[in-house]
Amino acid sequence: EVQLQQSGAELVRPGTSVKLSCKVSGDTITAYYMHFVKQRPGQGLEWIGRIDPEDDSTKYAEKFKNKATLTADTSSNTAYLKLSSLTSEDTATYFCTTSGIHGVCGYWGQGVMVTVSS
Amino acid sequence: DTVLTQSPALAVSPGERVTISCRASESVSTGMHWYQQKPGQQPKLLIYGASNLESGVPARFSGSGSGTDFTLTIDPVEADDTATYFCQQSWNEYTFGAGTKLELK
Numbered sequence: 603e604v605q606l607q608q609s610g611a612e613l614v615r616p617g618t619s620v621k622l623s624c625k626v627s628g629d630t631i632t633a634y635y636m637h638f639v640k641q642r643p644g645q646g647l648e649w650i651g652r653i654d655p656e657d658d659s660t661k662y663a664e665k666f667k668n669k670a671t672l673t674a675d676t677s678s679n680t681a682y683l684k685l686s687s688l689t690s691e692d693t694a695t696y697f698c699t700t701s702g703i704h705g706v707c708g709y710w711g712q713g714v715m716v717t718v719s720s
Numbered sequence: 721d722t723v724l725t726q727s728p729a730l731a732v733s734p735g736e737r738v739t740i741s742c743r744a745s746e747s748v749s750t751g752m753h754w755y756q757q758k759p760g761q762q763p764k765l766l767i768y769g770a771s772n773l774e775s776g777v778p779a780r781f782s783g784s785g786s787g788t789d790f791t792l793t794i795d796p797v798e799a800d801d802t803a804t805y806f807c808q809q810s811w812n813e814y815t816f817g818a819g820t821k822l823e824l825k
Binding site: 637639645646647648649652661663664697699701704705706707708710711712713 | 769806
């Protein structure tokens with residue numbers, strides 16, 4: 603069974619950055635595209651971007667191109683999301699999820715809450 | 721970006737049939753998928769490719785549509801279906817709808 607385990611909740615200061623991890627178990631990370639999705643409290647889902655761990659190619663939603671950086675480590679089967687220049691607008695739960703080439707998000711992590719506050 | 725528009729909320733009685741709509745701002749062919757999210761949980765895939773039922777999902781759930789107009793149907797609705805339902809397209813990059821909150825009367 604494929605499982606995605608995300609790192610723990612973060613409380614971070616405005617203007618700093620944070621790096622979130624998503625470890626895949628039950629399969630090799632290179633079998634999937636790895637996506638990250640943002641959900642602000644009480645709001646909908648926003649697609650941030652995806653990485654293909656096979657070749658490290660990335661795609662980002664336009665609004666996150668200067669905010670998010672996706673990386674992957676095939677040796678540890680882990681994908682990472684780095685968020686920079688944090689503001690209160692970045693306070694949200696961040697999910698990682700897998701897809702094949704057709705973009706269907708089949709497996710999801712449990713989500714990690716990031717709180718940006720001074 | 722392809723914008724997906726969903727009605728914000730619905731309230732139905734158990735045993736009834738409910739349809740949840742999703743309209744795309746441009747054609748996404750059949751690259752539309754549906755997810756269920758309960759409070760405090762991650763989303764769960766229900767339907768992929770507009771009309772294909774994910775393994776393990778009850779047959780009460782079904783999807784239809786192509787191009788710009790899509791529907792998720794639950795028939796009959798059960799109490800456990802209280803949740804928010806999101807559509808997502810993967811034809812033109814990836815976007816999600818704002819979600820439809822389903823409540824039971």
